[in-house]
Amino acid sequence: MMLKPVWIYLENGVFLEAKSFGFEGSKTGEIVFNTSMSGYQEIMSDPSYAGQFIVFTMPEIGIVGCNDNDMESKAVHASGMFVRSLNEMPSNFRSTEDLPTFLKKNQSMGICDIDTRYLTKMIRDGGPKMMIASTEVSDVATLKSMLEASPRIEDVNYIEKVSTPKSYLHVEGVWNAEAQTYNKTPHRIGKKILAVDLGIKRNILNELCEAGLDVEVIAHDFSAEDVIARYKKGEIQGLFLSNGPGDPLILKNEAAQVRQLIEAKVPMFGICLGHQLLSIAHGYPTYKLKFGQHGGNHPVKNTKNNVVEITTQNHNYNVPDTICKIARITHVNLFDNTIEGLEYNDAPIFSVQHHPEASSGPQESRYIFKEFANRL
Incomplete structure (x- = not known):
């Protein structure tokens, strides 16, 4: 699978480039981290994460794939997920599709090949931040303008x-x-x-x-x-x-x-x-x-x-x-x-x-x- 570049801009001025899987385009949301060692599908399909990007501290994500029985709701409402290393080929008898396919179907972004420890420590020290991720726009000034024009998570009735x-x-x-x-x-x-x-x-x-x-x-x-x-x-x-x-x-x-x-x-x-x-x-x-x-x-x-x-x-x-x-x-x-x-x-x-x-x-x-x- 060919991974496309994705550009990320956070409201504190941090600008990053990584690889994307799943939904392609531009999405805004609040970045938070999750320290769970398993259950990424249940976490992604939890409606409580609507409007958020989730940084998974577990470095390897994707190996168990996805299936309908592990959905916590009918769809994924999270804006996207950050993972250190993506496992594209699931190895689980219950899996019916891989993680990139699952995210694309649910219009949620996947971001990998990025230092999730750095992101976690930044959130720990400075709190959650609004951010934008895009597979289409790489210009920092444009991303900043797009983010500033978007509603903050506390202003939306999810x-x-x-x-x-x-x-x-x-x-x-x-x-x-x-x-x-x-x-x-x-x-x-x-x-x-x-x-x-x-x-x-x-x-x-x-x-x-x-x-x-x-x-x-x-x-x-x-x-x-x-x-x-x-x-x-x-x-x-x-x-x-x-x-x-x-x-x-x-x-x-x-x-x-x-x-x-x-x-x-x-x-x-x-x-x-x-x-x-x-x-x-x-x-x-x-x-x-x-x-x-x-x-x-x-x-x-x-x-x-x-x-x-x-x-x-x-x-x-x-x-x-x-x-x-x-x-x-x-x-x-x-x-x-x-x-x-x-x-x-x-x-x-x-x-x-x-x-x-x-x-x-x-x-x-x-x-x-x-x-x-x-x-x-």
Whole structure:
């Protein structure tokens, strides 16, 4: 495969040249790094990465190929990926296509033959940066002008792009490695929830079903009045707020709807963006971390039992420490002591910042899904 040159310009003035694979053209986005050792397809198809370029610190990427079963959503919303060394020829019995083909089909850029350690350290020291990558334009001044004319990630409501347009029932459970398929008949416990799609991952839905819940997925622009009416009629027992991309402070309408659910005492559980949205709806705005948490090896302490869980993280924003005025901290990130979990006082609401289903990644926090089911 002949790799074409690609030119990269970052808002801090750094200009780089590398090789491209996948989508050809020009794309802008925010550059972040991910320290996971595996699961690049699951990471790329996680809607939480919409509008971002992901620098993979694992140097060899592509060897396991790609397949439909490992998709976390219907498409790739990430702008692109940086890898040190691309493996073009997959070696995995489950692979149905190579990584360049997968990216081209999903209109996402691939950039290789570049020093990913340099990029990671730059982001670590200076924070995430807006950038542009192009296989068509090599002039620095032109790239700079194109980047400056593009919207910043915090100005775009990516939820409107990644959320489902209409509601649907999700019935699959977790992956059965022996049968090489997802569990089609998970045990049911007679409790139904609504799952708000803010950029929801497939395996989060699978875990909710595996916990015994009937799951109806609804769009981001849901009506709180309709949800409250269904809850009072006994049609549903609770609501789940999913992960998702972008700056949570831009979600004014969603926060207003969640605020009504809080007032109506509807039981809720939130993950990642859902965790942040609950904080905002309670009157505690989120803030942006220096370089975010992206990886599958983050230690989190469960303050209830003092057990350390290794978790998967994917977020640039966090809830403020002042929220302890109205909630109890249940989980703490041991890398930076930021809040990873909350239980709200006098309300049937709890949330976590990390991804308990950990696809890809460790599964030490999967118990949280059954905990939600048992609380309803």
